[in-house]
Amino acid sequence: MYKIILLISLSLTLFLAHSAPENAAITQLPGFNGTLPSKHYAGYVTIDANHGKKMYYYFVLSERNPSQDPVVLWLNGGPGCSSFDGFVYEHGPFNFEKTGGFPKLHLNPYTWTKVSNVIYLDSPAGVGMSYSENKTDYVTRDTQTALDSHKFLLEWFKLYPEFLSNPFFIAGESYAGVYVPTLSYEVVKGLDAGDKPTLNFKGYMVGNGVTDEVFDGNALVPFAHGMGLISDELYQEVTTECEGNYYEPTNSDCESKLAKVDGDVDGINIYDILEPCYHGDSSSKIRLGTPNLPASFRILGETERPLPVRTRMFGRAWPFRAPVKPGYVPSWPELLNSEENVPCTDDEVATIWLNNEAVRKAIHADPISVAGNWELCTDKIKYYSDAGSMIPYHKNLTARGYRALIFSGDHDMCVPFTGSQAWTRSLGYEVIDEWRKWLVDGQVSGFIQGYDKNLTFLTVKGSGHTVPEYKPKEALVFYSRWLEGKTI
Structure with a gap:
């Protein structure tokens, strides 16, 4: 028994010691005093060497069980908005305190990294910390963005192969209502074609997402x-x-x-x-x-x-x-x-923190002189919509058994829940979990309707457009339950 325990302990040690490229590890963060509750890694993945097209990611390991917990790719929308919006203001590992000067970072009790490994990706190139040395790449579209993000994933998992067996999900909000299903489609198409490495893709989630x-x-x-x-x-x-x-x-x-x-x-x-x-x-x-x-x-x-x-x-x-x-x-x-x-x-807080050169050095982002100033949403890119309605993508993915959670803050006027509720119903799937309330700590937190084909529509009561920002506790609850396949 002692030998078995020793082997398990040694395996976990080796996993954690080799969980990422050594030069990607983050050891300290300006504004945060304390010990990180899990390991953080960040850096660039080059997806086009000829153009110098580099995609920036920030990877946070789960605080619970990183070797077993799901890996979730997070995408903010825009198009043109950085996924540091999700990191700083929504479900990242820290709450950022506005001080009038340099922000102070405190641990976020409702971070999604409590239960999952999360990759925050700035996409497409030209957004956030991602960039290209060939500015023609800043003219892009839905289909090209999906191809680039898929290339990123294949290259990223080559750097982090120990996570290939973890369940993998893609998530995002707002215009990521286009990013998520189009990228999911490319992932599935790659799996059909035998792309290597083989991703353990299980499903996707979209919050207040542009669809049709x-x-x-x-x-x-x-x-x-x-x-x-x-x-x-x-x-x-x-x-x-x-x-x-x-x-x-x-x-x-x-x-x-x-x-x-x-x-x-x-x-x-x-x-x-x-x-x-x-x-x-x-x-x-x-x-x-x-x-x-x-x-x-x-x-x-x-x-x-x-x-x-x-x-x-x-x-x-x-x-x-x-x-x-x-x-x-x-x-x-x-x-x-x-x-x-x-x-x-x-x-304000994100802009101050992410344009500080000490921060950029700590998180392995290229300096402003190379990558440019960080902006929440940029006008650097010229973006075209060429994917059309997302409904055929959702039909294709759910028909093949991939799980889908469509959630909406019910006080968002940007992408109102009324549209998401209508298009999910329009798919014509059988209702297997009729409209009902869901609870957190005995309180009604929203309503849910479950369909055949692993499709779920959920509202978050009193929330705006960015659900984890407005309702962090409730968001962590439904996120955790859904990832684990439990009843919400």
Whole structure:
């Protein structure tokens, strides 16, 4: 028995000692005083040596059992937003305290690394700490982003082969509602083709995710009415004039009614209707051209005429009419013609910390002179939407048995739960867990509906767009239960 215990202990020691490239280990972090509760690694994976295209990752081992716990890839959206948003503000290992000077870091009791190994990836190149020496790579699209992220994963697991047997999941929020299913599809396609190394892919999760132009585009009016933001009379008028088609008005009467809805919701925090805007009433500054409700994303090449284009920073859909390239997704700075931050958000702590050269050295990120300043969301990339609706991707993946959790903060007006609830229902899968409440500490924390094919839709009561930021305890509970295959 003693020999068995000794062998197990030796195996664990060897695992931890060889769990990553030695030069990727993080030994200290400016702003944090104490011992890290688990091992951290970070650095670059070169996915195109000829172009010098480098993808930056920050890898946090599970505090529980890193050799057995799932490996989860986390992606923030935009497109153009860094996954350090998730690390700093949502479910990373630290809570960042604003001090008026350099931030102080404290351990986060609700970090997702309590129960899983998490890879935070800045994607595509040009976002966050990821970059390319060939600036043509900053013109990209959905399909190329998925290919690049898949190449990253294959190369990353070559560096960390001891995690190949761990269950692997892909997760993200907002515009990662496109990133996650398209990347999952590439992973599965690679498995079918025999790509090496072989990833132990089990499923994916998407929070308040952009999905489909019809469902997303038609989501806001019912949401605004249900939340008491517009009157019964206006709701009836806009429903009648638009005939239920709010995302692409076909007549002037419809547009006129939508303009009234737009005016009523103007000034409300789009990411959480219960919260004030950090920058004040900045939402009105992004109304350009003909007022109109959010139009969902367009398919590349759909038409050559000027389009009402959805700006997708964080998934938000405030449209405008301008002569833009078909399928092109402008960034917030482009829309505002300024360097203003994403409306209603506070990125001060992350900006200070991640643009400190001592921090960049500690986390193995290239200096500002090489990789550029870190921004929560950048206008450095030019992004095109070419993947279309995500519904066929979800159908393909769930039909093959991969698990899917679609969760929504129910007070998000950016990508309202009404759209996610509708498109998950539209798949036509049998309901096997009828709409019910789910609890944390005996309190109702949201509602859930389970479908055949391992598809689950879940709401988080009182949460905004970034669920782990608004409801960290509840988020860790459903995340933990879902990863373990337990009833939520």
